[in-house]
Amino acid sequence: MDGTRPAPTRPTVLGDETEHYWLIQRMAKATGVDLVGAMDAGLLTQEDWAGLVTRCRGCTWSEGCGQWLNKPVDDTRSFPGTCLNRKRLAALQDAMEGTTS
Template sequence: MSGQTKYDEHAHLVEKMAEVLGVDLEEEAMAGRWTPEDMQDTVSRCLGCTEPSQCKGWLGSHDTGTDETPGFCRNKDLLEAMRARLVSA
């Protein structure tokens, strides 16, 4: 057993989803636009997803990047807003 918790699994999915959108969550945190509480809230929404395997499959087929989050993502609006801010900067 890897020792990975369900929370850790979903935290990784959030980070990977941000990454394929071109959003660097560490950079956002250093700039003060992303707090530990934001991460907890985002992972909590992700934990409510009933199909994390669908997310993993989608991420695997978009590992070179994309500019749109899948419709089933519970953090779609948040992540796309972050990406839009970066693109317009």
């Protein structure tokens, strides 16, 4: 060992729960993910939902997310690459499409 220590990292300050709850709701709607249907189908648990909100709360792109969501669009859109929940929401969307086929 050379005696150097890694620089200490600061814990991530989580954003407001209510604000991020609504960001997730809006992101799901904008991208065509049916969160209620996923819960009804047993694909999304309360713990999963809490995890989505918590992950969103730790995201540093929330301001950009709000701007992205505020852009008027007539149809659903693809997930933004910067969304920390895009893979989880896309997996829910795929699973829901599999239950309706």
